Amino acid sequence: MAKRFQIFLIVCLSISTVTFMLLWQGQKNNKDDIRALAQASAADACIQFTEYQTNGCESSYWYGVAAFRSFQQAYHSLTEGTNKAANYTFCNEVYGCLVLSPEISQSNISEIIETMSILSSDVEDENGYIRMSELRNSLTR
Structure with a gap:
């Protein structure tokens, strides 16, 4: 159970990081x-x-x-x-x-x-x- 939670947490953090980076890059390019x-x-x-x-x-x-x-x-x-x-x-x-x-x-x-x-x-x-x-x-x- 703890291992599944860790995998779930890693997946959520990865998705959040990718989403943040895409939004940040889009804003950075908006001049x-x-x-x-x-x-x-x-x-x-x-x-x-x-x-x-x-x-x-x-x-x-x-x-x-x-x-x-x-x-x-x-x-x-x-x-x-x-x-x-x-x-x-x-x-x-x-x-x-x-x-x-x-x-x-x-x-x-x-x-x-x-x-x-x-x-x-x-x-x-x-x-x-x-x-x-x-x-x-x-x-x-």
Whole structure:
């Protein structure tokens, strides 16, 4: 009787473990929330940079930089383990320019707004990353 109970317990634990792993893997592969965060952050960055362009308010620029950082981190989580590493590298370099060279970045604010506008509509739009690459080139000259 005890042996049957042990076998029953092992079978139940095995089934529970397999079920948990399948559910966990399915949730891990669901990136809808991360995609939504990346798009919302891109939209926020676009709004803040537009406000900076319109009003010249320095704090709007820095809020835009913070939103860009949030976008960058969400995008990294979204593309982790994919072939989009170059896109993430462009984002890193643009973020570095936004923080370390604000005067250069501010003089290219229209290009930044255009790029973030594309990505706020579709965070996975390849045209957005082509623009991000061009933006990186403009900011690092």
